Amino acid sequence: MNSISHIIDWFINTEVLNMAMIALIYLTVFAVLGLFLVLLERKVAAWFQLRIGPNRVGYLGLFQTIADALKLVSKELTGTEKADKFLYNLAPYFVIVTSLMALAVFPFTKDLQAFDINIGIFFLIAISSIGVIGILLGGWSSNNKFALIGAMRSGVQTVSYELSVGLSLLTMVILTGSLQLSEIIEVQKGGWLIVQGHIPAIIAFMIYMISGTAETNRAPFDMVEAESELGAGYHTEYSGMKFAYFFLAEFINMFIIAAIATTVFFGGWLSPFGITESLPWMGLFWFLAKTFVLVFLMMWFRWTFPRLRIDQLLTLEWKYLLPINLVNLVLMAVIVWLNLTIQI
Amino acid sequence: METAIKEPTTSKSNFKSEEYFINMGPQHPATHGVLRLLLTIDGEIIKKVDPDLGYIHRSIEKMCEKNSYQQIVHLTDRLDYLSSHINNEAVCLCVENALELEVPERVKVIRTILGELTRIASHTLWWGVMGMDVGALTSYFYGFRDREMINDIFEETCGARLTMNYNIPGGLMQDIHPNFVKRVKEFIPHFRSKLPEYDRLLTGNIIFQKRTKGVGILTKEDAINFGASGPVARASGYSCDVRKHHPYSALDRVNFTEALDTTGDSFARYQVRIAEMWESLNIIEQLIDNIPEGDFKVATNAVIKLPKGDFYQKVETARGEFGVYIISTGTKNPYRVKFRSPGLSNLSLLNHITVGGKIGDLVATMATIDIVVPDIDR
Amino acid sequence: MTNEALQQTILSWFPDPEFTQPQFSEEGSQYLTVNTEPEQLHELMQLLKNNPETHFDYLFCLTGVDYGKELGVVYHLESTVHRHMLVVKVQTEERENPVLESVQDLWATANYHEREVYDFFGIIFRNHPNLKRLFLTEDWEGYPLRKDYVDEMNMVVK
Numbered sequence: 001m002n003s004i005s006h007i008i009d010w011f012i013n014t015e016v017l018n019m020a021m022i023a024l025i026y027l028t029v030f031a032v033l034g035l036f037l038v039l040l041e042r043k044v045a046a047w048f049q050l051r052i053g054p055n056r057v058g059y060l061g062l063f064q065t066i067a068d069a070l071k072l073v074s075k076e077l078t079g080t081e082k083a084d085k086f087l088y089n090l091a092p093y094f095v096i097v098t099s100l101m102a103l104a105v106f107p108f109t110k111d112l113q114a115f116d117i118n119i120g121i122f123f124l125i126a127i128s129s130i131g132v133i134g135i136l137l138g139g140w141s142s143n144n145k146f147a148l149i150g151a152m153r154s155g156v157q158t159v160s161y162e163l164s165v166g167l168s169l170l171t172m173v174i175l176t177g178s179l180q181l182s183e184i185i186e187v188q189k190g191g192w193l194i195v196q197g198h199i200p201a202i203i204a205f206m207i208y209m210i211s212g213t214a215e216t217n218r219a220p221f222d223m224v225e226a227e228s229e230l231g232a233g234y235h236t237e238y239s240g241m242k243f244a245y246f247f248l249a250e251f252i253n254m255f256i257i258a259a260i261a262t263t264v265f266f267g268g269w270l271s272p273f274g275i276t277e278s279l280p281w282m283g284l285f286w287f288l289a290k291t292f293v294l295v296f297l298m299m300w301f302r303w304t305f306p307r308l309r310i311d312q313l314l315t316l317e318w319k320y321l322l323p324i325n326l327v328n329l330v331l332m333a334v335i336v337w338l339n340l341t342i343q344i
Numbered sequence: 345m346e347t348a349i350k351e352p353t354t355s356k357s358n359f360k361s362e363e364y365f366i367n368m369g370p371q372h373p374a375t376h377g378v379l380r381l382l383l384t385i386d387g388e389i390i391k392k393v394d395p396d397l398g399y400i401h402r403s404i405e406k407m408c409e410k411n412s413y414q415q416i417v418h419l420t421d422r423l424d425y426l427s428s429h430i431n432n433e434a435v436c437l438c439v440e441n442a443l444e445l446e447v448p449e450r451v452k453v454i455r456t457i458l459g460e461l462t463r464i465a466s467h468t469l470w471w472g473v474m475g476m477d478v479g480a481l482t483s484y485f486y487g488f489r490d491r492e493m494i495n496d497i498f499e500e501t502c503g504a505r506l507t508m509n510y511n512i513p514g515g516l517m518q519d520i521h522p523n524f525v526k527r528v529k530e531f532i533p534h535f536r537s538k539l540p541e542y543d544r545l546l547t548g549n550i551i552f553q554k555r556t557k558g559v560g561i562l563t564k565e566d567a568i569n570f571g572a573s574g575p576v577a578r579a580s581g582y583s584c585d586v587r588k589h590h591p592y593s594a595l596d597r598v599n600f601t602e603a604l605d606t607t608g609d610s611f612a613r614y615q616v617r618i619a620e621m622w623e624s625l626n627i628i629e630q631l632i633d634n635i636p637e638g639d640f641k642v643a644t645n646a647v648i649k650l651p652k653g654d655f656y657q658k659v660e661t662a663r664g665e666f667g668v669y670i671i672s673t674g675t676k677n678p679y680r681v682k683f684r685s686p687g688l689s690n691l692s693l694l695n696h697i698t699v700g701g702k703i704g705d706l707v708a709t710m711a712t713i714d715i716v717v718p719d720i721d722r
Numbered sequence: 723m724t725n726e727a728l729q730q731t732i733l734s735w736f737p738d739p740e741f742t743q744p745q746f747s748e749e750g751s752q753y754l755t756v757n758t759e760p761e762q763l764h765e766l767m768q769l770l771k772n773n774p775e776t777h778f779d780y781l782f783c784l785t786g787v788d789y790g791k792e793l794g795v796v797y798h799l800e801s802t803v804h805r806h807m808l809v810v811k812v813q814t815e816e817r818e819n820p821v822l823e824s825v826q827d828l829w830a831t832a833n834y835h836e837r838e839v840y841d842f843f844g845i846i847f848r849n850h851p852n853l854k855r856l857f858l859t860e861d862w863e864g865y866p867l868r869k870d871y872v873d874e875m876n877m878v879v880k
Contacts, residue, residue: 049485145366149388149703219479220551228374228477229707304545306552307479309704310388398857405842406867406877441752568779568802571831582802589805654809656752656783656798667783669798682785684798692834721857 022114023104030103030252035065037251040292041299048303075240080143083237087141092238092245094134099252102127106259107182109269109283120181121173124260125166128215131249132158135217135224138246139234150233153310154224157214160317161221164211167325171204171332172197172264175341185268192267196341200332205265207321207328212257213298214313216250220305223313258294259287266290361386370399374477374707377717379691381706388702393695401721408681413439413513413648416681420668421507423683424719426466427661429498430459432511437592438657438668439513442650449594450638451515453631456594457528458498458510459659460624464535465494466662467621470714474614475546477711478555478704483546490538497527513648515641528632532625539621547618556610560697560709563608570696571689574664575620576713579605579612586660598630613712647676663687663714687720725754728806731776732756735769753798755809763812764823770799770808771828777801778808781829786839788868789813793820793845814845824850842867 010016039054039062046053054061079088105120107113117123132154139151175197176184187193194201214221225233235246262268267290269283276282308316335341369380378399384392404423408416417435421428433455440447472487495505501521502510510517546552562572567580577584585602587595603619605612650672658667664686671680690713698706729746746756758766770778783798794813800806814820824847826832836847837856844865847853855862864871871877 045481049482050489051485145364149366222479223704226479226704228479229703231372303482305480306475306546306549306555307704308551309555309702311702312551312554398855398859401857403866566830569830571781571829573782584802654755654796656809658782665782667798669783669785669796671787680785680787682783684783688834688838689831692831696830 026103026114027100030100030255031248033255034248034252035069037255037295038065038068038247040295041251041302044296044299045303048300069244072244073241077240077242078237079239080237082143084141084143087137088237089242091134091138091141092242092249094137095131095249096245096252098127098131098134099249099256102256103252103259105181106263107185107268108287110280112284113182116180116182118178118180120184121169121179121260121264124256125162125169128165128253128256129158129162131253135234135246138238142234142237144237146230146232147234147236150224150226150230150236153226154217154234156310157217157221157223157313160314161211161214164207164317164321164325165215167322167329168204168208168211169260169264171200171325171329174329174332174336175201181263181268184264185270188267188270190343192265192270194265196343197332197335198342200328200335201265203324203328204332205261207325208261208265209294209297211317211321212261213301214317216253216257216298218250218254218298219302220307221313222302222307223310226307228307254295254298255291258291258298261294262287262290363391374710375717376473376715379715379717379720381694383703383706385703390698390701390703390706393698393706395691395694397721399721400718402718404722405681405683408678410677412676413650413678416678417511417513418509420683421509422718423685423722424661424663424666424687424716425506426469426716427462427663427666428507429455429462429502429510430659430661431666432509433459433593434657434659434666434668436511436513437659438655438670439648439650441657442653442655442670442672443513443644443648445514445642445644447515447642448638448640449636451640452594453635454516454520454640455511456598457628457631457635458501458508459593460627461494461497461528461531463624463662464621465491465498467617467624468494470617470662470711471542471546474711474714475552477707478552480546480549480552483542486538486541486545490535493531493534497524497531500524500527512641514644515639519640520635525632525635528628532629532632535621535625539618542618547614553611555704555708556614556712557607559610559701559705560712561607561609562693562697564606566693566696567608570693572664572693573686573689574660574662575603575613575616576664576690576693578603579616580608581606584665586658586665590658592657592659594631595627598627600627610709610712617714649674649676650678658684661686663716663719664690683722685719685722687715687717691715691720724806728754728776728808731773732766732770735766735773736762753807753809755811757811757813760812760814760822763810764825767797767810767825767828770810776806776808777803779803779829781825781831781835784832784835784839786843786845786867788843788870790869791815793817793843793868795822795839795845797825820845821848822846823848824853826850841865844868 043053054064057064057067102124104115105117105123135154136151139147172193173179175193176187178184194205217224235243238246269287271282271286363384363386366383366385368383369375370378375381380396380399382394382396383390404419407419417432420431420435423431468487468491472484475483498508499505501524502508562580564580564582567577567582573584581604583602583604588602600623603616603623605616652672652674655670656667658665666686667684669682670678673679694713698709746754770776778799778801780800780802781797782800785796787794787796792813792815794811797810799808799810812822814822822845824836826836834856836850837853839845840847840853841855841858842865
């Protein structure tokens with residue numbers, strides 16, 4: 001009996017209930033955000049492609065993706081007979097849970113941050129590399145050759161591009177001297193890091209955006225799905241809500257990649273030139289505005305570029321991005337050492 | 345067929361690579377219809393491509409043996425539905441030649457204009473789908489935007505957008521719509537301004553060039569040996585344009601250059617088709633102001649009977665050389681009709697040029713070969 | 723090369739009167755037509771392709787025909803160098819087990835077209851590396867483009 005009361009005490013004292021509440025709110029908000037990102041993508045695609053896009057469900061089609069999600073929920077879950085059922089069912093949760101977990105550490109404003117740990121960046125990189133396990137599992141367990149090829153491509157791609165994502169963020173960490181996201185923003189009060197770090201920071205940003213797009217498996221790096229080659233790639237055999245998890249995770253991952261870039265390169269919730277410094281809640285607006293500009297950039301990539309081939313993808317990473325990144329890292333170190341950063 | 349690739353050097357490790365089969369199609373986004381490819385793959389590298397055909401085989405050649413010559417025309421636009429007008433024209437020309445029937449000049453000019461419009465429509469669709477196959481989805485809509493204008497012209501004049509059935513032995517079904525000339529004249533400057541957009545979106549793109557340059561190389565000797573025709577063969581430097589070498593209809597009076605390239609890779613095939621669109625515009629421009637007045641058909645017997653003998657007519661469709669071979673015994677039905685489809689010959693070289701490439705290369709190469717499955721299966 | 727010159731050249735390859743001479747005709751066709759025997763087919767084709775004077779390197783059409791009593795194949799040839807054309811016709815009276823020589827070693831395009839002819843007419847091409855049905859299923863019975871083919875289910879007979 002004693003032990004139970006201990007546990008209850010622990011619950012109350014450590015605010016586990018509070019954390020659970022926060023988690024629930026985050027889940028709801030970001031699930032809806034994911035749906036609206038899908039809508040945004042469709043609108044952007046339509047704009048690029050001389051179309052109108054969804055405009056029937058709700059005002060300007062705002063509820064289109066919600067209707068789609070409802071449809072997917074009500075759909076029958078089909079699958080292959082010879083699939084490895086346990087792993088097959090597990091895979092989508094791996095993908096969606098990891099992408100939602102990463103959201104916990106972002107400082108949306110000065111006060112709105114669920115989880116301010118001192119290894120924020122490290123946590124993000126670590127979490128984002130777990131997602132690939134879900135893709136590998138899904139592709140392998142569904143017992144389909146197209147899915148398997150997609151999953152293997154995904155493994156190769158994510159393992160390679162993880163390096164560039166990590167190294168380009170590490171370049172910026174030299175400048176900040178901290179892995180904690182709230183502190184990284186603090187540092188930027190003297191100028192956004194992309195300004196402070198000037199040349200190496202811009203190089204790092206470009207590498208980050210390329211490899212970030214690759215890590216989310218989006219075009220032009222969508223080898224994993226490659227609908228004209230593999231049908232639907234790793235999620236060929238998924239349907240209904242399980243498919244929706246993969247789909248939603250892709251969009252939340254896109255948001256995460258853009259949010260990391262906002263935090264690390266563009267000053268997070270800080271307003272440009274401190275114009276709304278007196279209004280702290282405006283920080284949320286600035287954060288989201290910057291993030292959506294970057295999200296739009298990634299959508300722009302997708303609807304403009306053709307897809308790379310798998311060997312070209314690896315050539316790009318190992319022969320170009322990685323060496324440039326390493327040189328860039330040294331360059332940044334030299335700049336910080338010689339105190340050549342730009343401070344406003 | 346010998347493979348041109350080097351075998352991977354076998355290492356002494358325990359990791360052995362194993363070839364496996366994969367079924368691409370008949371339902372697959374890149375096979376454009378119901379083509380089934382049996383791929384033998386080692387990892388991502390293609391070892392063998394074996395097309396399995398016949399999923400849309402309708403035995404059109406057998407059906408022709410039971411139908412009259414007027415009826416055959418209507419079967420041909422179900423072959424290569426993107427070049428339907430040119431296919432119709434081929435049968436009509438074949439029958440007219442056999443009957444030694446001279447059609448009015450007006451018919452010849454209108455047929456040529458419509459044929460070139462068909463070619464542009466087919467190439468714009470191909471361009472859109474080509475982009476889609478290499479992953480650039482936006483090109484699809486750009487291609488369809490311009491194709492739509494041509495389809496509207498067809499709709500006004502022929503009453504149909506895809507399978508026109510506008511040609512009949514002896515001329516045309518009816519006269520052109522009064523708006524036809526105006527609409528075509530509107531289309532030419534419109535498309536001239538849009539074609540550079542195609543280049544900006546896809547041709548100049550570094551990823552696109554990397555995906556297509558040096559991929560699926562076809563030499564001139566192989567092109568001839570495999571019976572390739574159309575842009576596929578011309579990209580290898582083999583001058584095979586039927587419009588140049590055996591001009592038909594009004595093509596003997598227009599000036600145009602045959603689009604040729606010597607590289608023979610997928611990018612060359614792409615460029616040849618883009619160049620062909622420019623040339624087709626030139627041809628239309630030369631003819632559209634000079635449509636002669638006159639009848640739109642000559643009277644033929646209600647029941648056409650061809651003299652005894654063999655008759656062959658080749659035309660240049662958007663895909664290559666389309667041939668109609670009619671063996672007649674003098675009755676109202678042909679004894680045997682053979683359609684020489686450009687697609688079948690072009691497809692037969694797929695294995696030859698894709699072995700050793702990746703799956704992505706296969707898709708890109710197949711897009712530049714530009715197959716239409718009903719044309720292959722007949 | 724003109725049709726007469728072509729005719730002379732081809733005849734000069736078969737001087738031995740013991741062999742059957744190729745028969746020429748221009749009647750009822752816009753091209754010069756050569757009728758040859760199945761035994762001579764491959765030899766004639768080889769010469770037509772490899773002789774620099776004729777140089778027929780482009781086989782643009784290969785048609786199977788059922789003439790009622792005989793089964794035949796019609797080859798349409800063109801030279802990409804000299805731009806002359808020729809039609810070669812070959813017939814066999816054997817209907818049960820018609821065998822002709824394959825020409826796919828000379829023109830790779832014949833590979834698929836011969837499979838098509840085998841599929842529809844049942845003509846077996848000797849030395850063809852992959853002679854199986856092209857369009858129809860493997861277990862299809864009969865050869866549908868033959869004149870005596872009956873299919874009461876699918877064929878409309880007028």
